[in-house]
Amino acid sequence: MKKFAIAAAALAVAVPAGHAAAADYPTKPVSLTVAYSPGGATDFQARIVTMVAANKGLLGQPIVILNRPGAGGKVGWNHFASRASTDGYQMAAYNVPHFIAQSIKFKTKYNIDNLEPIANWGADPAVLVVNKNSKFNSVKDLTAWAKDNPGKVTVSGAGLFVGHHIAFLQIQKALGVKLRYVPHKGGAPALKSVLGGQVMAGVNNLSDSYRSRSSLKIIGIADLQRDKQFLPDVPTFKEQGYDVDDSSVNFRGIMVRKGTPQAVIDKLAAVMPKMFANARVAKQMRNGGSPIRIMDRAAVQKMWKERQKFLTGLLKDL
Amino acid sequence: MEFLDHFGAVFTWSSMLILCAGTIGGLLLGATPGLSPTMAVALLIPFTFHMDPAQGLMLLGAAYTSTVAGGAVSAILLNIPGAPANIATALDGNVMARKGAGARALQICFISSAIGGVLGILVLIFLTPVLASWALKFGPSHLFWVAILGVTIIGTLDSKSVVKGLLAGCIGLWIAMIGSDSIQGVERFIFTEELEGGVHIIAALIGLFAIPQVIEMLEGGRKDPRRTVFEVRRANVWRSALETVSKVRALVIGGTVGTVIGLIPGAGGQIAGLVAYDQSRRFSRNSAKYGTGESEGVVAAESANNAMVGPSLVPLLTLSVPGSPTAAVLLGGLLIHGIFPGPDLFQKHAAVAFSFINSMLIGQILMLVFGLAIAGLAAKVIEVKPPILASAILVLAVFGSYSVQNSMADVAIMLVLGIGMYFLARYGFSPAPLVLGIILGPIAEHNYVQGRIIGEAQDGIAPYFLTGWLNILLIALVLLSLVYSIVSEIRVKRQERAASAEAAS
Numbered sequence: 032m033k034k035f036a037i038a039a040a041a042l043a044v045a046v047p048a049g050h051a052a053a054a055d056y057p058t059k060p061v062s063l064t065v066a067y068s069p070g071g072a073t074d075f076q077a078r079i080v081t082m083v084a085a086n087k088g089l090l091g092q093p094i095v096i097l098n099r100p101g102a103g104g105k106v107g108w109n110h111f112a113s114r115a116s117t118d119g120y121q122m123a124a125y126n127v128p129h130f131i132a133q134s135i136k137f138k139t140k141y142n143i144d145n146l147e148p149i150a151n152w153g154a155d156p157a158v159l160v161v162n163k164n165s166k167f168n169s170v171k172d173l174t175a176w177a178k179d180n181p182g183k184v185t186v187s188g189a190g191l192f193v194g195h196h197i198a199f200l201q202i203q204k205a206l207g208v209k210l211r212y213v214p215h216k217g218g219a220p221a222l223k224s225v226l227g228g229q230v231m232a233g234v235n236n237l238s239d240s241y242r243s244r245s246s247l248k249i250i251g252i253a254d255l256q257r258d259k260q261f262l263p264d265v266p267t268f269k270e271q272g273y274d275v276d277d278s279s280v281n282f283r284g285i286m287v288r289k290g291t292p293q294a295v296i297d298k299l300a301a302v303m304p305k306m307f308a309n310a311r312v313a314k315q316m317r318n319g320g321s322p323i324r325i326m327d328r329a330a331v332q333k334m335w336k337e338r339q340k341f342l343t344g345l346l347k348d349l
Numbered sequence: 350m351e352f353l354d355h356f357g358a359v360f361t362w363s364s365m366l367i368l369c370a371g372t373i374g375g376l377l378l379g380a381t382p383g384l385s386p387t388m389a390v391a392l393l394i395p396f397t398f399h400m401d402p403a404q405g406l407m408l409l410g411a412a413y414t415s416t417v418a419g420g421a422v423s424a425i426l427l428n429i430p431g432a433p434a435n436i437a438t439a440l441d442g443n444v445m446a447r448k449g450a451g452a453r454a455l456q457i458c459f460i461s462s463a464i465g466g467v468l469g470i471l472v473l474i475f476l477t478p479v480l481a482s483w484a485l486k487f488g489p490s491h492l493f494w495v496a497i498l499g500v501t502i503i504g505t506l507d508s509k510s511v512v513k514g515l516l517a518g519c520i521g522l523w524i525a526m527i528g529s530d531s532i533q534g535v536e537r538f539i540f541t542e543e544l545e546g547g548v549h550i551i552a553a554l555i556g557l558f559a560i561p562q563v564i565e566m567l568e569g570g571r572k573d574p575r576r577t578v579f580e581v582r583r584a585n586v587w588r589s590a591l592e593t594v595s596k597v598r599a600l601v602i603g604g605t606v607g608t609v610i611g612l613i614p615g616a617g618g619q620i621a622g623l624v625a626y627d628q629s630r631r632f633s634r635n636s637a638k639y640g641t642g643e644s645e646g647v648v649a650a651e652s653a654n655n656a657m658v659g660p661s662l663v664p665l666l667t668l669s670v671p672g673s674p675t676a677a678v679l680l681g682g683l684l685i686h687g688i689f690p691g692p693d694l695f696q697k698h699a700a701v702a703f704s705f706i707n708s709m710l711i712g713q714i715l716m717l718v719f720g721l722a723i724a725g726l727a728a729k730v731i732e733v734k735p736p737i738l739a740s741a742i743l744v745l746a747v748f749g750s751y752s753v754q755n756s757m758a759d760v761a762i763m764l765v766l767g768i769g770m771y772f773l774a775r776y777g778f779s780p781a782p783l784v785l786g787i788i789l790g791p792i793a794e795h796n797y798v799q800g801r802i803i804g805e806a807q808d809g810i811a812p813y814f815l816t817g818w819l820n821i822l823l824i825a826l827v828l829l830s831l832v833y834s835i836v837s838e839i840r841v842k843r844q845e846r847a848a849s850a851e852a853a854s
Contacts, residue, residue, distance in 0.1 A: 069391035070678030075685070078395060099755050101546025102529040106756070109545065137529070137536065185806045191534030211806045213799050214532045216791075219677055223614055223670045227485035229803065242669040242689050315398075318687035 056119055056295050057092045063285065064115070064123040066107025066130075068100040072155070072218075072236070072321070073283055077124050079315045080152045080307050089306045094122075103190060104129055105139060112141035117288045119295035122149070127282040131338050132192045135346055143339050144289070147296055148331035150303035151284035153316070154324035156254035156277065157198035158240050158265065159186075160225055160247045161232045170206070170251045170271045173232060177208040185230040187213045187221040192346070195221065195234040198253045198279035200345055202234070205273040236281065237261065238320045253279050258322060278341045282324070284331060300328040351695075352474050355703035358403060359711055367404050368708060371411030372715040376723075378412070379419020382555050383749020385432040386416040387675045394682045402686035402698075406705040409682050411712035413675060417655055418462040418716050425454050425647075426730045427742060429559045433550055433619035433788060434654040436781055437626035439558070441639060441646035448642055449582050451728030456589035457644050458651045459720035461600065464593070465652030466713040468604045469611065469659030473666075474706060480660065481667040484612045489800035490814045492615055494823035496793035499620050501830040502627040503782045503789075511838045514782045517773070521786020524548050524766075525794075532795045543758035550619075552750040552759040553766055553787055557780035559746045560767020566739035581728055586721055592644060599649040602629045607656030614664050614672030615796075619788050623781075625653030631833060659709070666690050666702070 063081060067073045074096065081094035099107035108123065108130055115121040125148070134142040159170065167173040177184045188195030191214050203210045213230050215221035218239055225233035226246055240249050241261045249265045252258060254277045257267060268275035285303055287296065306312070307325045316323050326334065358364060371393075378389040393412050397405030420431025425442035438458065445454035472480070487495075503518035504511040528547020529536040539545055593600075606625040629649035630639040639646050662679070664672040669690045671677035683690055688698050695702055730738070750763040770780055804813030814820065 068674075069388070070394070070674075070681045074391075075681045079685070082398065097755055101549075101754060101756070103531045105529060106546040106754075106758075109542070110756075136534075183806050185803050190531035193531070211802055213802045214534070215799065216532060216795060217677075219671050220615060223485065223664070223668075223672075224488070224799075226668060226670060227488060229488035239669075242691060245692050246668060315685065319681075319684040320689065 054294065056298060057090060059120065060093045060095050061090065061119070062095045062097045062121050064097050064099055064107055064111050064121065066099060066101075066104035066111075066123070066126075069098050071100075072238070073124055073126060074098060075319065076153055076283060076316065076321050079319065079321075080312050082315075083309045083311060084306060086306075086309075089302055089309075103133070103193065105133055105137065108133075109140045112139075112145055112288065115288050117290040117292075119287060119291050119299065122285050122287050122299075125282075125284055125286045126194075127284075127335065128197050128279065128338050128342055129193050129281075131335065132197060132342050132346060135339075135342055136192050136349075143335045146286045147289055147291060148328055148335060149285040149287060149296070149299045150307065150328060151282050151324060151326035151331050151334075152303075152307040153283045153321055154254075155194075155236045155238055155281040155283070155322055156252055156258065157194055157234050157279045157281070158237050158249050158253065158262075159202065159232060159251040159268075160222070160235055160240050160249050162225055162228055163246050163248060164228075165231065165248060167232070167250065168248065170268065170273060173250070174206045174208055177206070177210060181209040182211055184208075184210045184232060185213050186210050187215055187224045187230040187233040188235070189218040189221050190214050190216070194279050194281040195236075197342070197345065198234045198275075200349075201275050201279055202251075202253065202268065202273070205268065205275045237322060241320055251275075253277070260317070260322065261320065278338065278345075282326075282331075282334065284326070296328075351699070352703045352707060355700060356707055358700065358704045359407070359707045364404060364407055364704075364708075367400075367408050368411045368711055368715060371408045371708075372415045372712055373719055375412040375415030375712075376419040376422070376716065376719060379416035379431050380422040381749060382423050382427075382429045382431055382559065382745050383551055383752055384416070385420070385551060386413055386434075387678055388753065389413075389416040390675055390682070391678045394678070394685065397682060398685065402688060403701050403704040405686060406682065406688075406701060407708035409679060410705050410708035411715065413679070414466055414655070414658055414709050414712040415716040415719075417658055418459060418466070418651070418720060421458045421462065421651055422455065422727060425458060426451055426727060427559070427738075428562060429742065429746070430554055433554060433784065434622050434657075435650075436554070436784055437622035437650035438647055438654075440626065440650075440781060441641075441643050442650075444640070444642035445644065445647070446728065446731055449580050449731070450584070450642070451581060451731050452725045453582070453584035453589055453592075454644065454647055455724035455728060456584055456586055456721055457593050458647050459717050459724065460590055460593040461596075461603070461648040461652040462655040462720075463713045463717040464600060465604050465607055466655035466658060466716075467710065468652075469608055469656040470706065470710050470713065471659070472608050472656075473659035473662060477663050477667055480612055480663050484614055484664045484672065485668070485670075486819065487613050487615070489796040489803060490817070491819050491823060492613070493793055493796040493800055493814065494820060494827060495613065496789045496796065498823060498827050498830060499624065499785065499789045500793070501827055501834065502624065503785050505834050505837065506623065506627060506779075506782045506785060510777065511834060513776075513778050517778045517780075517782040518786040520773075521783040521788075522790040523786075524553065524783075525787045525790030532798055543761055546754070546756070546758070548762055548766070548787065549750075549753055549759055550784075550787055551753045552763040554784055555746045555750050556763035556765070556767035557770045557783060559742050560764065561771040561774050561780075563739045563743050563746070564768070564771045566735040569735055581732055583725060593648055596645050596648045598632060599629045599645045600652050602632065603649040603652030604656045607653035608660050610653075611657030611660035612663060612672075614670065615792070620785070621657045622650040622654040623785060626650045655713075666694055667692060 084094040111123040420435040424430040424435040424439035428443040504514040527538040610621040665676040804810035
């Protein structure tokens with residue numbers, strides 16, 4: 032009986048406190064779990080986009096990055112989706128299509144239904160690259176050669192069931208030829224194998240390929256539009272007559288666990304896009320060669336649902 | 350000689366202050382088990398957000414060079430390598446420290462680190478354009494053979510018996526397979542949720558080296574009758590310097606091996622120290638003394654893992670392709686200041702690029718000065734009473750393995766491996782070959798898988814792995830190494846038999 036009384040009292044105190052907390056949220060620093068190692072692209076960008084969080088008019092509290100890497104993001108996201116608090120003080124960075132593809136392909140504790148998107152800060156499309164000395168100058172050249180030599184074209188990318196692999200599957204389907212995917216441990220080694228001539232072509236991030244553009248030919252971009260800021264001269268696959276949309280674009284943004292109070296979600300959803308649009312953030316992102324694409328909560332919710340449907344279909348036959 | 354023009358930027362008060370802070374901080378971070386150079390640089394990058402590019406990079410450059418050397422401090426004094434690169438340093442360095450020569454071991458370690466480090470940076474300054482394209486030539490087949498070359502030294506590394514060394518190596522290879530593998534897209538041996546991310550090399554390193562020692566110290570109680578306490582002897586810096594310089598062969602082998610392995614992207618500086626140690630032992634006149642506190646082993650290991658620092662940045666600075674995990678983190682540090690590494694780096698951002706390189710050069714000198722200054726005092730760690738030392742090591746071990754990935758799972762893995770190693774050690778197994786197995790397993794496996802796919806697309810798997818001069822050269826080295834191991838094993842057995850026959854008669 033005594034136990035019950037204490038529990039009831041605690042509950043009585045906790046409920047109104049919860050409401051009050053949502054109203055003047057946040058009153059202490061907020062953490063952001065990054066499911067990748069420090070120094071990687073996601074970590075690097077997360078640190079830039081959150082560096083002005085404590086400013087007046089934005090969150091008013093700093094955001095602290097917490098790296099929890101392992102198993103291509105699965106460790107960090109599993110931990111987040113099962114253990115993080117739902118009071119808005121623990122957020123995580125998402126990478127689409129990675130986490131959705133993993134939730135379809137493996138037994139994970141996370142999926143788009145137990146996570147709530149807040150806002151998107153960046154989009155890094157996949158590009159198809161070949162060595163500077165390659166005989167291919169366009170996607171058409173590569174397709175023609177691959178038709179005559181089925182299975183001879185090797186294409187590097189970072190790992191299985193990540194953005195690069197999904198772009199590869201999509202490109203292979205659209206080109207209608209047999210290509211060979213060579214998975215690497217990360218985007219940098221995959222790009223190195225193109226530069227060193229170990230593979231004939233590579234799927235890689237726009238930002239990393241852009242930096243190595245003096246020793247590469249970037250022949251196609253897997254997005255709906257060209258990238259006006261960094262690569263205005265590189266045509267999309269669609270422009271070259273191949274049906275590849277933006278399904279493999281690597282979107283990065285912020286999410287919280289399902290069960291977070293609506294008031295907190297609304298506040299974050301209003302503030303985060305403003306924070307991403309900050310002039311200092313934009314300048315640092317541009318310096319780092321990282322393409323910005325700000326999307327609000329509604330747009331991200333829609334994008335997640337579309338990817339879920341697309342990836343379920345694409346990965347079904349694998 | 351353009352780099353000389355940019356030395357001015359390093360010799361200002363504010364720059365020197367940053368360099369000193371970076372070096373001292375780097376030595377301390379490096380000496381903490383679990384804080385590898387990669388981690389240290391990653392932790393420092395946010396601090397450079399608000400600095401000007403040249404000074405921010407000076408901080409990173411100085412910290413990188415000194416953390417590599419700092420890792421040797423805990424390897425020598427506590428037998429806990431600060432990073433995988435320092436495993437070989439512990440083999441002889443720790444024995445020296447236990448015999449009371451810790452100060453001398455530390456001095457020799459810092460002097461050979463500086464010699465190797467400066468050599469590596471000079472290679473970076475003068476040979477970058479030549480070596481950049483060479484570094485790119487290494488494909489999956491070559492890296493596979495490099496890993497196999499590493500496997501051949503597993504057996505002879507720090508073990509009385511080749512068979513036990515190989516067995517320990519196999520356990521290491523198995524541990525490396527645990528977790529989900531991004532190249533094969535499969536999950537292996539994940540019995541519990543904690544193993545999903547696999548066994549992190551740093552957690553394994555701390556567990557395998559530190560925990561058996563802690564248990565042994567506690568076993569002995571407050572007054573261990575087995576423990577012989579040596580007096581910590583003071584060491585003369587000049588004598589240590591002379592001793593280091595006189596080990597010409599070890600320095601040459603260490604410097605060369607470190608430079609070459611540093612250049613190969615993906616091989617990882619992790620094995621530079623071990624390969625150099627092994628080669629140096631093979632060519633040494635007193636190879637029998639290796640593992641019993643031979644300073645030559647420290648010289649070879651430390652000159653190699655510092656010589657690796659400069660060349661490991663060659664692919665990054667010229668091609669924007671990071672060749673090592675630390676280089677990948679440094680890339681982030683460069684980008685944040687709008688500096689894109691690439692062929693035009695030295696034209697477009699000459700001032701910044703050379704300040705960075707010069708800071709690593711000066712960082713080596715500062716590291717030497719500060720390192721020598723603390724060597725005498727640090728060596729007294731060995732005099733601390735075992736129960737106190739054991740508790741301190743345990744705290745560091747838990748803290749170090751947790752901080753790598755902010756994960757309690759790593760702490761659990763560290764403890765389990767450590768306790769397992771304690772029992773293995775009773776049967777004559779040693780941790781070094783086991784760790785080498787953990788490091789080499791993924792390199793060999795991933796490159797074999799990639800090579801197989803590429804080979805199938807070309808003329809077949811066998812021609813891909815067995816032809817080409819680089820493949821043939823590496824295979825020849827593998828065979829040489831194997832023959833050497835077999836011959837030396839036979840010789841040791843024959844000597845043992847002769848000795849026991851003598852004793853019997």
